Amino acid sequence: xxxxxxxxxxxxxxxxxxxxxxxxxxxxxxxxxxxxxxxxxxxxxxxxxxxxxxxxxxxxxxxxxxxxxxxxxxxxxxxxxxxxxxxxxxxxxxxxxxxxxxxxxxxxxxxxxxxxxxxxxxxxxxxxxxxxxxxxxxxxxxxxxxxxxxxxxxxxxxxxxxxxxxxxxxxxxxxxxxxxxxxxxxxxxxxxxxxxxxxxxxxxxxxxxxxxxxxxxxxxxxxxxxxxxxxxxxxxxxxxxxxxxxxxxxxxxxxxxxxxxxxxxxxxxxxxxxxxxxxxxxxxxxxxxxxxxxxxxxxxxxxx
Amino acid sequence: xxxxxxxxxxxxxxxxxxxxxxxxxxxxxxxxxxxxxxxxxxxxxxxxxxxxxxxxxxxxxxxxxxxxxxxxxxxxxxxxxxxxxxxxxxxxxxxxxxxxxxxxxxxxxxxxxxxxxxxxxxxxxxxxxxxxxxxxxxxxxxxxxxxxxxxxxxxxxxxxxxxxxxxxxxxxxxxxxxxxxxxxxxxxxxxxxxxxxxxxxxxxxxxxxxxxxxxxxxxxxxxxxxxxxxxxxxxxxxxxxxxxxxxxxxxxxxxxxxxxxxxxxxxxxxxxxxxxxxxxxxxxxxxxxxxxxxxxxxxxxxxx
Numbered sequence: 001x002x003x004x005x006x007x008x009x010x011x012x013x014x015x016x017x018x019x020x021x022x023x024x025x026x027x028x029x030x031x032x033x034x035x036x037x038x039x040x041x042x043x044x045x046x047x048x049x050x051x052x053x054x055x056x057x058x059x060x061x062x063x064x065x066x067x068x069x070x071x072x073x074x075x076x077x078x079x080x081x082x083x084x085x086x087x088x089x090x091x092x093x094x095x096x097x098x099x100x101x102x103x104x105x106x107x108x109x110x111x112x113x114x115x116x117x118x119x120x121x122x123x124x125x126x127x128x129x130x131x132x133x134x135x136x137x138x139x140x141x142x143x144x145x146x147x148x149x150x151x152x153x154x155x156x157x158x159x160x161x162x163x164x165x166x167x168x169x170x171x172x173x174x175x176x177x178x179x180x181x182x183x184x185x186x187x188x189x190x191x192x193x194x195x196x197x198x199x200x201x202x203x204x205x206x207x208x209x210x211x212x213x214x215x216x217x218x219x220x221x222x223x224x225x226x227x228x229x230x231x232x233x234x235x236x237x238x239x240x241x242x243x244x245x246x247x248x249x250x251x252x253x254x255x256x257x258x259x260x261x262x263x264x265x266x267x268x269x270x271x272x273x274x275x276x277x278x279x280x281x282x283x284x285x286x287x288x289x290x291x292x293x294x295x296x297x298x299x300x301x302x303x304x
Numbered sequence: 305x306x307x308x309x310x311x312x313x314x315x316x317x318x319x320x321x322x323x324x325x326x327x328x329x330x331x332x333x334x335x336x337x338x339x340x341x342x343x344x345x346x347x348x349x350x351x352x353x354x355x356x357x358x359x360x361x362x363x364x365x366x367x368x369x370x371x372x373x374x375x376x377x378x379x380x381x382x383x384x385x386x387x388x389x390x391x392x393x394x395x396x397x398x399x400x401x402x403x404x405x406x407x408x409x410x411x412x413x414x415x416x417x418x419x420x421x422x423x424x425x426x427x428x429x430x431x432x433x434x435x436x437x438x439x440x441x442x443x444x445x446x447x448x449x450x451x452x453x454x455x456x457x458x459x460x461x462x463x464x465x466x467x468x469x470x471x472x473x474x475x476x477x478x479x480x481x482x483x484x485x486x487x488x489x490x491x492x493x494x495x496x497x498x499x500x501x502x503x504x505x506x507x508x509x510x511x512x513x514x515x516x517x518x519x520x521x522x523x524x525x526x527x528x529x530x531x532x533x534x535x536x537x538x539x540x541x542x543x544x545x546x547x548x549x550x551x552x553x554x555x556x557x558x559x560x561x562x563x564x565x566x567x568x569x570x571x572x573x574x575x576x577x578x579x580x581x582x583x584x585x586x587x588x589x590x591x592x593x594x595x596x597x598x599x600x601x602x603x604x605x606x607x608x
Contacts (some may be wrong), residue, residue: 014385016351016378040378041345047320066381066411074320074344077370081318099410106403107370 002030004154004206004304006229009045011270011296013235014067021045021298022067023271025231026056027152027208029134035059036150036210042071043078049299053079054086058129060136061092062212063122063147069096073103080111087114091128091136093146094119122146125223133157139223141214143248149211151224159199169193206304209264212271215245216254221262228304230259231296234269237281249273252282256289270296306334308458308510308608310533313349315574315600317539318371325349325602326371327575329535330360331456331512333438339363340454340514346375347382353603357383358390362433364440365396366516367426367451373400377407384415391418395432395440397450398423426450429527437461443527445518447552453515455528463503473497510608513568516575519549520558525566532608534563535600538573541585553577556586560593574600 005028012020022039026046033056035042046053056079061069072090079088090096097117104115120128120138123146129136132155139149158180166176171185179185185193209224211217212233224230235249244251250258252269259267267290272279279295286293294302309332316324326343330350337360339346350357360383365373376394383392394400401421408419424432424442427450433440436459443453462484470480475489483489489497513528515521516537528534539553548555554562556573563571571594576583583599590597598606 014382016348016382018352021348040375041348044320044325044345048322064410066378070378070381070411071344074370074374077374078318078320095410099406102403102406106368106399107374 001203002157004029004208006208006231006268006302006304007049007051008270008296008298008300009042009049010039010298011272012039012067013271013273014065015274016040017274019277020272020274022070023212024071025210026051029152029154031055032057032131032134034129034136034152037062037068037212038071038075039067040070040074043075045298046075049301053082054084056088057086058089058091058136060128060150061090061096062141062149062210063143063145064093064095064099065145065213068213072100073107076104076111076115077108080108080113084113087116089116089118091118091120093122120148122148137223139209139211139220141211141220142217143213143215147213149209149214149220151210151227152208154205154207156205157202159195159202161199165193165198169198171198208304209262211258213249215248216250216258218258218261221258224262224264226263226265228265229268229302230262230264230266231268231270232258233271234282234286235271235273237276237285239281240273240275252286253289256286256293259290259293265292266302267293268296268302269293272296305507306461308333308512310512310535310572310606310608311353311355312572312574312600312602312604313346313353314343314602315576316343316371317575317577318369319578320344321578323581324576324578326374327516328375329514330355333456333458335359336361336435336438338433338440338456341366341372341516342375342379343371344374344378347379349602350379353605357386358388360392361390362393362395362440364432364454365394365400366445366453366514367447367449368397368399368403369449369517372517376404377411380408380415380419381412384412384417388417391420393420393422395422395424397426424452426452441527443513443515443524445515445524446521447517447519451517453513453518453524455514455531456512458509458511460509461506463499463506465503469497469502473502475502512608513566515562517553519552520554520562522562522565525562528566528568530567530569532569533572533606534566534568534570535572535574536562537575538586538590539575539577541580541589543585544577544579556590557593560590560597563594563597569596570606571597572600572606573597576600 009024010021024042207227209227232255234252311330313328314325328346511531513531536559538556
């Protein structure tokens with residue numbers, strides 16, 4: 001199966017701790033790297049994880065709180081020192097570009113590549129990235145400032161041809177691509193051989209959903225339905241449910257309830273408040289509702 | 305003896321490695337904390353070193369390359385989340401304030417304290433900080449952009465009174481401060497008792513000099529003469545002497561030659577190029593010229 005991995009670079013929240021870096025993740029889909037959020041130290045964590053910098057093309061910033069974007073300037077600066085030439089695309093709220101430009105002009109003089117900003121609207125779900133193999137769609141979230149999650153969806157890969165059947169019907173080479181992509185075959189005599197007789201189905205396309213930072217938003221369950229993996233913030237345990245509400249964050253229980261309603265395969269919780277030295281309380285509370293839950297941690301890699 | 309410590313938070317250079325954070329140090333003089341440079345991740349390193357954030361009052365930025373200042377915005381943001389109220393003073397090239405202000409306004413809305421920028425001229429040595437116990441003086445350096453090192457000088461502490469002599473001469477209480485600070489005592493009969501008969505000398509004031517980033521600058525030796533500890537950048541070994549010259553950095557040998565000419569007590573080298581996986585070559589080259597040399601490393605604490 002082709003690669004679809006999520007690497008956690010950081011899963012803490014705004015206050016630094018000795019245990020966590022602020023939020024940042026790398027999604028590797030068929031050796032294309034996408035970054036989600038870029039907290040301070042993200043580039044140090046990429047270096048530690050031995051992920052190659054060069055295959056990173058697109059960065060998605062959920063919202064403009066510092067713990068989700070203060071690592072951008074250092075990362076870009078390093079990519080320039082490394083002589084990158086490919087354009088780097090940053091998808092974020094429109095306020096980011098006017099903040100970043102003066103810093104890029106000053107600190108990255110003579111930068112070796114272009115940085116393109118792609119603003120997105122945080123109110124409506126929209127497909128903001130699309131290539132041969134993957135789409136990225138925004139998931140409107142509810143936080144103190146405009147904020148979106150992201151849904152990474154693999155495109156369906158072609159079905160596998162059954163060599164014996166192709167030979168049996170003497171199907172010409174130029175028909176094969178159409179058949180792989182779902183069509184039936186009509187013989188010169190006009191007989192229709194159904195697609196399903198000629199192929200075995202490709203693996204179902206995989207989905208990764210990222211929801212941080214946000215209050216509990218059950219209206220989003222349809223958007224992420226059936227995701228193989230859901231990352232959902234769980235800043236607080238139930239002991240701080242009031243604080244979660246006040247700061248527009250979620251509790252572990254809310255993250256799990258959301259995962260359950262959305263029928264996802266696995267839940268990964270993160271964005272932990274600095275107050276929990278031992279995060280097992282968060283895991284326990286989530287697992288009571290959604291047993292297939294994992295705690296995020298730095299350098300964790302999950303294969304979908 | 306009162307506290308005078310240097311904590312290394314990071315001693316790498318521009319490219320991140322798995323071994324080093326970019327440049328940042330904390331100088332603790334009698335429980336007042338001063339920061340020198342603030343590379344990305346400095347706040348994470350402060351947290352790891354268990355140094356309290358709150359006693360940090362003044363930050364000195366040598367020059368406006370990202371690996372010396374990208375950590376500022378995250379640090380300030382965290383100090384605000386922690387509810388700091390005391391003014392934070394940043395001493396830096398005048399270009400820093402106009403770069404930082406829009407970020408502070410955007411990312412630190414409702415910040416709980418004032419941030420004051422104090423520009424300094426990087427061409428002339430000048431005392432840019434002065435209190436009861438310490439002065440900080442700039443050391444003009446030669447780098448690709450305006451750059452200064454910093455000399456931290458303890459002020460002379462009062463001498464220690466010899467209790468028996470004070471009693472013997474029945475010296476009144478109100479005279480004691482003057483005597484501690486260097487004056488002789490004149491008895492009611494007009495006899496002069498010399499200061500040296502009444503006191504034992506205080507420990508000599510200590511000095512810490514920080515020189516990074518810079519080419520080898522022998523003309524600076526008088527400025528740092530007799531420092532107890534000198535931090536000098538040693539980005540390269542002799543194998544890259546040409547590259548050092550080209551990029552306005554120093555080799556380990558040059559750092560050691562400078563230390564020797566300046567007659568300092570101890571040399572600490574750092575700002576290592578990412579190319580040296582094993583920095584012992586830098587230490588070896590420096591020690592050949594100045595034996596009392598140490599390699600900087602993260603979380604190293606040196607007491608002067």
